[in-house]
Amino acid sequence: MSFLALQGIRKQFGATVAVAQFDLEIARGEFVSFLGPSGCGKTTTLRMVAGFEQPTAGKIILDGVDISMTPPNKRNIGMVFQSYALFPNMTVAENIGFGLMVSGRTKAKIDARVREMLDLIAMSEYTTRYPYQLSGGQQQRVALARALALQPQVLLLDEPLSALDAQIRENLRQEIREIQRRLGITTIYVTHDQQEAMALSDRIVVMSHGRVAQVGAPNEIYNTPRTRFVASFVGTLNILSATVVAPHQVRIGDAVWQVADAITQPIGSSVECAVRPELLRMATPDLHNQLTGTVQDVVFLGATVRVTLLVAGQRVLVDLFNDATHAIPHVDATMTVACDPRTVLVLAE
């Protein structure tokens, strides 16, 4: 049985449907990310789990108990907000101890637990500081400690790192994951950053227009996206117009490509084929699926070199490893690339 289940969840604001249909089961201790563009319903769904929004339809079951109508202050669900939401009038220690104070713990127990949480986030020397005296990363650590102090059943994080700069974001991301693993707490993380979702999660729920587009482990979402939206939202994707010539063959310009999965569309119909830029490489005689085009642009990105090819009027991005022993392709050169048939996706709508 799942630890947290969202069954038939729907949320409407007047005539606007924010979440159309959401079903998900989360195991105890699992780290699940809700990933999607702005307005896809991920934060609304998170807020329904927290109790800040009531579902229009559906149920939220936590450890066998229906909490759909339970007020947020009775759910024992911790939350970390994008804006940190630290109480400006309280010190770091008072912020972390707030939930413990509300629950009626003794001062000794509060102090002990606050010390424990400060050790967890490595901020023991900051007890008497106020939020305005902390950096963004420090504030978010305190917010995390505050949410965890009460040992909640579920931890919710609503884009907690989006206001931080890149380096701090990466460091804190790792810390969050380590703390979550150490405590074994069931966690839902909302983000629009696919790298963040893939780095942190056991599973990712990709959402679009209030619905679940795909649920899976990060490698499943990335390598076998089920829809065009998932394929193009997660990672970069080349989408090429093609014509079906056989159940496992498509024509792209003058080239005929093999496709590992059977194509359901009839022969002669137009389809869209997708292949990731990093899966295209310089052509060798053993590779079947080849494309020849003219180099339009070359961008040096450090570890990779991104080449833009024009092939039969279509732009194709190719990510090559930066090999210092080989010259970088130049603009207007002719270049042939190829890929493995197993890496070609024929997209559903």
Place this chain on the structure above:
Amino acid sequence: MMRRFWSWLWVSLGVLYFFLPIYATFVFSLKAKKGIFSLIAYDKVFADPRFGASFLFSTQMALLTILCCMLLLIPTLTVLHLFLRRLRPIVEFVALVPFVIPSVVLVFGYLRLFARPPLSFTNSTLGTYALLLAGYIVLSMPYMYRSIDAGLRAIDLRTLVEASQSLGAGWVTIFVRVIFPNIRVAVLNGSFVTFAIVIGELTLATFLLGNSVAFAPYLADIGRARAYEPAAITVLSLLLTWGVVIIMQLLGRNTTATMAGPR
């Protein structure tokens, strides 16, 4: 150099504009005895029991007014900000209506409604005080409303409330430990203005209580018959008012409501 000169010039003009009348009043209050400066006027004021009693009464009414405004407006504005945003323009309009209603209209409305059965508040002292308090609340409401509204807008109210709820807090705890401490400065600002309004309010107090109970009617009454004592009372009331304001300021110090959050 020139900018500093002009800055000091404008500050000096402002200080003169504010302090010159007070200085003139103070000097006038020292001239009760012809030819010399003396404190005779002050001696007479302190010898009058009505001075202390009326100022104390008005101070108590001011503090009660502030308390009632806080109890009325903080929860109302919190609900407006969180749940009923569309009603904000309407409530704002209602809160500003006292600006356009003269006190004399307000007090005659009270007398018409509450000086006869079944709502005969003016038949008892307590009832009359309650009417006066209600009038003061109405007169100070625009100022307290604006101050508290500005204070609530300056904080991320919704997120702070939700963070509190996620930590198990109920509404009483949220108001007492989260909302009020973070709008304390705003409430204090409104309280200063409210205090000044109540201390100086003449019409309501005169029509409901007469000339001797509240401070402003007492001051007006003294001014009809004497010259130097009203000046002395004015200086003393200024000092007392500043004293109360400083006490309120001290009570509201050490606010660390500087908003943290994403920079």
